Amino acid sequence: MIKEVHQPLVEKAIVQDKTYFLQVKEHPWLSLFSFMVILLLWEGVSRFEWVPPLFLPAPSAILLEGWTMLKTGVIFKHIFASLSRILWGFLIACSLGVMVGILIGFFSIPEAIGNPIIAATFPIPKIAILPLLILWLGIGEASKVAVIALGVFFPMVINVYTGVKNVDPLLIKAALSLGSNRARIIKKVILPSILPMIFAGMKLGIGIALLLVVAAEMVAADAGIGFMILTAADLMQTKKLMVGLIILSFLGIFFNWLFQKLERFFIPWKQ
Amino acid sequence: MRVVIDHISKIYIDRRGERTEALRDIHFSIEENEFVVVVGPSGCGKSTLLNIVAGLLSSTSGQVIFEGARTDSKPHTAVVFQDFALFPWRTVLKNIVYGLEERGVKKEEQFQIAQRYIALVGLQGFENKYPHQLSGGMKQRVSIARALANDPLLLLMDEPFSALDAQTRTLMQYELSRIWEETHKSLLYITHNIQEAVFLGDRVVVLSRRPGTILEIIRIELPRPRGEHLTLEKKYLEYVDAIWSHIKNQAREAMEEEV
Ligand SMILES: Nc1ncnc2c1ncn2[C@@H]1O[C@H](COP(=O)(O)OP(=O)(O)OP(=O)(O)O)[C@@H](O)[C@H]1O
Ligand SMILES: [Mg+2]
Numbered sequence: 344m345i346k347e348v349h350q351p352l353v354e355k356a357i358v359q360d361k362t363y364f365l366q367v368k369e370h371p372w373l374s375l376f377s378f379m380v381i382l383l384l385w386e387g388v389s390r391f392e393w394v395p396p397l398f399l400p401a402p403s404a405i406l407l408e409g410w411t412m413l414k415t416g417v418i419f420k421h422i423f424a425s426l427s428r429i430l431w432g433f434l435i436a437c438s439l440g441v442m443v444g445i446l447i448g449f450f451s452i453p454e455a456i457g458n459p460i461i462a463a464t465f466p467i468p469k470i471a472i473l474p475l476l477i478l479w480l481g482i483g484e485a486s487k488v489a490v491i492a493l494g495v496f497f498p499m500v501i502n503v504y505t506g507v508k509n510v511d512p513l514l515i516k517a518a519l520s521l522g523s524n525r526a527r528i529i530k531k532v533i534l535p536s537i538l539p540m541i542f543a544g545m546k547l548g549i550g551i552a553l554l555l556v557v558a559a560e561m562v563a564a565d566a567g568i569g570f571m572i573l574t575a576a577d578l579m580q581t582k583k584l585m586v587g588l589i590i591l592s593f594l595g596i597f598f599n600w601l602f603q604k605l606e607r608f609f610i611p612w613k614q
Numbered sequence: 615m616r617v618v619i620d621h622i623s624k625i626y627i628d629r630r631g632e633r634t635e636a637l638r639d640i641h642f643s644i645e646e647n648e649f650v651v652v653v654g655p656s657g658c659g660k661s662t663l664l665n666i667v668a669g670l671l672s673s674t675s676g677q678v679i680f681e682g683a684r685t686d687s688k689p690h691t692a693v694v695f696q697d698f699a700l701f702p703w704r705t706v707l708k709n710i711v712y713g714l715e716e717r718g719v720k721k722e723e724q725f726q727i728a729q730r731y732i733a734l735v736g737l738q739g740f741e742n743k744y745p746h747q748l749s750g751g752m753k754q755r756v757s758i759a760r761a762l763a764n765d766p767l768l769l770l771m772d773e774p775f776s777a778l779d780a781q782t783r784t785l786m787q788y789e790l791s792r793i794w795e796e797t798h799k800s801l802l803y804i805t806h807n808i809q810e811a812v813f814l815g816d817r818v819v820v821l822s823r824r825p826g827t828i829l830e831i832i833r834i835e836l837p838r839p840r841g842e843h844l845t846l847e848k849k850y851l852e853y854v855d856a857i858w859s860h861i862k863n864q865a866r867e868a869m870e871e872e873v
Contacts, residue, residue, distance in 0.1 A: 516695075517695065
């Protein structure tokens with residue numbers, strides 16, 4: 344027996360939407376406002392030298408430093424060096440990752456061969472492989488591109504593999520019944536099905552690429568954002584160091600934006 | 615041309631080695647231009663049978679033979695699935711031309727054929743919509759058009775309307791009846807709905823509960839074209855009744871077994 348609940352008798356009770364708090368509410372102004380407040384606080388902290396500017400330069404000072412680096416053009420040399428490493432590593436990793444992922448996802452023999460290799464190499468932090476890569480490929484560009492490629496390859500290959508495994512088998516049946524062979528199924532069913540997973544892999548990958556490019560440039564390089572940050576730190580040029588960090592933040596935001604746009608363009612059937 | 619389903623049996627063996635006998639010695643044939651409906655209780659192996667005929671599953675014994683057909687070793691069939699199975703990345707038009715692309719039909723011809731079937735299923739104006747922009751009934755029309763455009767020797771349908779609501783379902787039955795009278799494709803249609811079977815079929819194959827065996831094959835001698843008026847006729851109701859009395863005991867036993 345359920346215990347009778349004693350509650351006061353009401354004239355009328357109006358039903359409320361209990362899911363109200365779940366609704367997505369946007370506060371664009373609040374985001375901007377809080378960001379500005381933090382910047383202002385920071386500016387104040389440095390201006391009044393509550394923290395020595397050597398440790399925490401003011402945002403305005405960092406901006407000024409960035410501006411002069413922009414005018415003299417030194418900054419472009421570093422950005423260009425890092426970007427080209429990222430781009431090459433990324434391109435190689437994505438194309439290899441997609442190919443290998445489809446291969447081991449779709450065919451049983453490559454799967455049997457590839458899976459244990461990937462399982463064994465995936466957990467090794469890629470930066471730990473860098474010395475070996477330098478030994479093999481020299482201190483130049485190749486070893487840096489290789490370490491980025493390695494780092495991006497794994498999330499890509501795992502994403503693509505998972506994607507292939509999760510392709511709706513009914514769609515494959517439909518394609519077969521309409522006359523597709525295996526090669527055509529890869530092109531016309533598997534590839535479009537895994538596109539969202541490829542983009543997810545790219546988004547994961549770009550974070551890793553940024554991490555690895557900086558690390559590799561700190562180990563051995565004569566240009567690049569990582570190199571710039573490290574030398575600035577050695578010389579106690581905190582403002583320059585901060586400019587490096589801001590560039591990295593911008594790069595991350597830029598790539599995310601780019602991938603979002605590309606995804607919209609290439610996956611128009613997504614709601 | 616005729617399609618002979620020659621003593622088909624199917625036993626599923628899962629990873630742990632457990633055996634499920636789905637079909638036992640199914641034997642019947644589908645004549646040219648004939649509309650054959652298979653009815654049977656849930657789980658009796660109807661989808662299994664259809665997949666075997668479509669070449670999407672191998673039988674344990676027995677075979678499916680296309681007699682007197684112009685074909686290679688892979689006879690042309692096309693399946694309309696219960697869950698539509700439309701390619702989400704392809705528009706209506708692109709879905710319909712899929713099979714034609716695979717057969718190397720020229721672009722303009724693909725387009726013309728597609729237009730014809732789009733008109734047949736009444737989807738003009740939706741050519742460039744994606745599947746997610748369509749209602750369930752419209753999706754199934756696309757799926758039917760896609761199968762027909764491929765000009766199969768045998769069209770296969772696995773409970774094509776059971777994902778639809780009752781009203782849409784009834785309307786789609788009338789639609790299919792009309793479409794079939796225009797095309798007269800050999801058709802193997804699967805359903806668990808007896809009214810639907812009698813309304814649509816030239817012959818109805820009644821399966822027992824699992825393992826599916828043929829209880830009876832009934833020829834439906836009702837005039838065509840068939841429309842809404844038919845469902846009130848005495849003869850139609852007699853057929854429905856006859857099949858129901860066959861299946862009733864089977865369904866009851868199956869239910870009692872589950873409890
Ligand atoms: N891949 C499989 N492995 C093992 N058993 C299976 C497999 N597929 C189906 N079965 C079994 O075979 C029997 C027949 O299945 P099938 O899907 O053909 O039935 P059905 O008549 O289409 O049922 P429904 O009307 O519910 O669609 C069922 O008992 C089912 O559990
Ligand atoms: Mg079924």
